[in-house]
Amino acid sequence: MLLREVQYARPGSVEEALQALAAHEGARALAGGQTLLNVMKARAASPDVLVDLRDLEELRGVARTQDGGLRIGAMATYAQLMREPAVGEARPILAEVVAQIADVQVRNRGTIGGNVCSSDPTNHLPPLAVAQRWTMHAAGPAGERDVAADEFFLGVYFTAIGPGELLTAITIPPGGSDGFASVTLGVDGTCIANAAAQVRDGQARIALGCVGAVPVVVSSPDEVRAAAPDAPADVHASADYRRHLAEVCARRALEQAS
Amino acid sequence: MITVRFELNGEAVEREVDPRRLLVHFIRDDLDLTGTHVGCDTGNCGACTVLVDGEAVKSCMLLAVQADGTRVETVEGLAANGESSPLQQAFSAAHALQCGYCTPGMLMSATYLLRNNPEPTEREIRKGIQGNICRCTGYVNIVEAIQEAARK
Numbered sequence: 001m002l003l004r005e006v007q008y009a010r011p012g013s014v015e016e017a018l019q020a021l022a023a024h025e026g027a028r029a030l031a032g033g034q035t036l037l038n039v040m041k042a043r044a045a046s047p048d049v050l051v052d053l054r055d056l057e058e059l060r061g062v063a064r065t066q067d068g069g070l071r072i073g074a075m076a077t078y079a080q081l082m083r084e085p086a087v088g089e090a091r092p093i094l095a096e097v098v099a100q101i102a103d104v105q106v107r108n109r110g111t112i113g114g115n116v117c118s119s120d121p122t123n124h125l126p127p128l129a130v131a132q133r134w135t136m137h138a139a140g141p142a143g144e145r146d147v148a149a150d151e152f153f154l155g156v157y158f159t160a161i162g163p164g165e166l167l168t169a170i171t172i173p174p175g176g177s178d179g180f181a182s183v184t185l186g187v188d189g190t191c192i193a194n195a196a197a198q199v200r201d202g203q204a205r206i207a208l209g210c211v212g213a214v215p216v217v218v219s220s221p222d223e224v225r226a227a228a229p230d231a232p233a234d235v236h237a238s239a240d241y242r243r244h245l246a247e248v249c250a251r252r253a254l255e256q257a258s
Numbered sequence: 259m260i261t262v263r264f265e266l267n268g269e270a271v272e273r274e275v276d277p278r279r280l281l282v283h284f285i286r287d288d289l290d291l292t293g294t295h296v297g298c299d300t301g302n303c304g305a306c307t308v309l310v311d312g313e314a315v316k317s318c319m320l321l322a323v324q325a326d327g328t329r330v331e332t333v334e335g336l337a338a339n340g341e342s343s344p345l346q347q348a349f350s351a352a353h354a355l356q357c358g359y360c361t362p363g364m365l366m367s368a369t370y371l372l373r374n375n376p377e378p379t380e381r382e383i384r385k386g387i388q389g390n391i392c393r394c395t396g397y398v399n400i401v402e403a404i405q406e407a408a409r410k
Contacts, residue, residue: 001280001299001318003278003280004278005276005278006277006278007277008277008321008323010323010326030324031319033321033324034301034319035318037280037301037318037319037320037321038300039318041299041300049319050277052323052324054324079313082346102389103304103388103389103390104314104367104370104371104385104386104388104389105304105307105314105315105316105319105367106301106316106319107388108313108314108315109313109315109319139367165289187388188388226301230339
């Protein structure tokens with residue numbers, strides 16, 4: 001497929017990347033490219049400049065935080081998260097979930113930052129981010145700011161990362177026990193329904209993917225049907241059946257977390 | 259145009275390339291290595307799988323400029339000395355292909371798998387070639403061929 005004409009920038013630092021993003025209104029950050037290049041083929045996105053983040057080693061680090069949480073660079077790939085000892089120690093559910101994304105080749109390139117920034121309602125990580133209250137660290141022309149996962153996902157393909165901004169890292173707070181469940185198109189395929197759960201001090205927090213533009217939060221599987229009035233209908237599931245699957249996923253995720 | 263330099267199957271390559279050019283088209287149309295196939299062009303089928311810095315990737319979801327400074331291996335590199343690799347021989351012996359369109363991608367994914375996991379279980383093999391679609395064989399002989407290559 002021939003893409004629309006595009007310029008290419010390869011910054012050597014976050015600062016240079018921000019300059020490149022600010023210099024062109026139609027600039028887009030290129031992380032793993034496993035979504036962006038395909039939407040460019042479909043002409044669903046037509047950036048003027050691709051700002052390739054490949055050389056920004058500072059965006060790839062994965063480390064425990066002082067309080068026992070986890071800080072993950074936005075450019076960490078799924079394959080990297082599957083083998084990082086810090087992930088296995090602090091938040092094994094993350095390694096478990098990213099291992100279900102697509103296939104080997106995609107996991108070798110796709111990044112955690114790209115997954116959340118694409119804000120596709122069928123993605124695996126947005127519900128996990130919301131259930132576990134991730135903090136998103138963004139850098140932009142006005143400096144750095146933190147965005148709570150609850151306020152990060154704004155719509156389909158739409159997040160709090162504004163023009164000229166860059167998601168640099170994600171912090172996952174410590175504590176709680178986790179679960180995740182999904183119903184997919186074939187093994188490790190696109191999610192028809194999914195849910196992430198976290199139980200903390202006896203309180204459950206469940207985030208549902210696939211039933212709204214952004215993750216929907218409930219505190220019990222019994223609330224799922226009422227909480228998802230806008231569940232989409234498509235060839236894979238009617239709206240009502242998708243709500244049913246969401247409830248099933250919520251129960252399974254909660255069971256794993258309990 | 260941007261200058262890209264990378265190592266392709268052990269040989270240095272330097273070319274001017276349009277940033278919008280996908281790696282798979284660069285390999286096939288500019289470098290004339292047509293072993294790497296374009297199947298779906300949407301990242302689903304895996305026929306375009308190559309190794310970049312030792313990692314299996316779909317070359318239709320990578321720009322040629324993103325390969326700058328890397329080491330790229332295509333199916334042609336498997337038999338670089340003129341002799342088929344043990345994996346290729348096992349594909350032949352086990353009749354692991356029918357139309358053959360998916361085979362270059364299968365070989366690259368299986369090469370990646372066996373390098374990182376020389377004794378995979380059947381489940382690990384199936385997980386390893388999950389990103390490669392074959393519409394002919396039903397995968398049985400492909401899995402057998404990879405098992406056979408692992409035994410050698």
